[in-house]
Amino acid sequence: MNSTLSNSSNVTNGSLARAIFPSVASTIETSSNPVLRWALLLAYSVICLSGVCGNLMVILASRKPGMVTVSNILIANLAVADFTVCLVNIPTVATYGFLVYWPFGAFLCKLISFLQGLTLSASVGTLAAIAGERYWHIVLYTRRKLTIREAYKAVAVIWATSIFMPLPLAVFSNATKFKQGEKEFAVCIEEWPSVKSRQSYTVLVFLLLYLLPLLIIAGLYARVGRFLRRLPTAQQGGNNKRTKIEGFVILQHDWVIKQCLLHIRVFFGGKTDSLSSGNIVLLIFLLVTNQAQTKAIRMLSTVVFLFAICWLPYHIVLMYTEWSYSELSQALTSVILLAQWLVFANSTFNPFVYAVLNENYRGKFKMLLHLRRRNRRRNNVIIRVQTIRNETHIR
16 A cells, blocks of 8 residues: 555544545455445445435324324434435445545535534434433423424524534545556545644544433433332223323323322322422323333433444544554454444434334334335226226227
């Protein structure tokens, strides 16, 4: 490997662009193995197709009647960010890695780099907003509930504030031409004014878009889980009538109400005089929906856990390559490619989590798939009828 390529490799080390594009050195190492190139193309194609379809279903399901809630609006916003990654960033990376050069020009080099940082910031902000909303809804149950309009405002604020972190990527990302022997090819890399500025940005990305948000989110879910564990469970009894409130199935029966009031008195040590009737009703709602609330928290915690696991190898590799100043070996190249694939795969996991752990989303997914099959059968019938009519007319 000549000195030009070594220098270009060092330019890309430690930048957020590694989550978007393979470094020059890793791309060249990969291109020498056709089997690995096709394997990577297949791996990216799988997560691209599953991510586009899965996140699109989440977006559509969140718009169905009975699904328009504050939490689901935020979940849909997370799906929008993941959908953008799967639709734009993953195909770009797969093409770049397979062709071994950047074919999209200088403008898209800046735009795709900026877009990856934007969607990452929006995803982190949305995960934090979901945790905050659950904490507000469950632990701070006496406060005024957030409205649908406020949820849309929160989404707008998340995207507006997410613009600032990836701005350096748009500034310093450039499509540059390099020579390897007699061949000249274009690559999309980041050219920072100094090593310290690049290292400072790396640390800032790790703190603001990974470590600190995860600590805050984990703290909020820990408080929510502790509060739900302290709540006694209202047992079912008799022939109870079921009804739905805010998407949860609850029981309407005098026996249940009496049991809930008894549990509330025990929970507060018999001192319930300070509680208003409205707060008691909210507590009864939390008691009879305790299991549903716990399942929702389990699902959302799984989403956060997957985010932490998928992005951790990327940040570890980023820190190592930033301060090690070592040449990229074949082993390190493989680790970089795996970390990059995990980052993109995270954008495809969430729809599967919703389908497995949430009955509402699972039901809406089945409805969407059934509707698609029904429309397909209806179109086939129309085509057949039209064909018969045409044949009859010809005869």
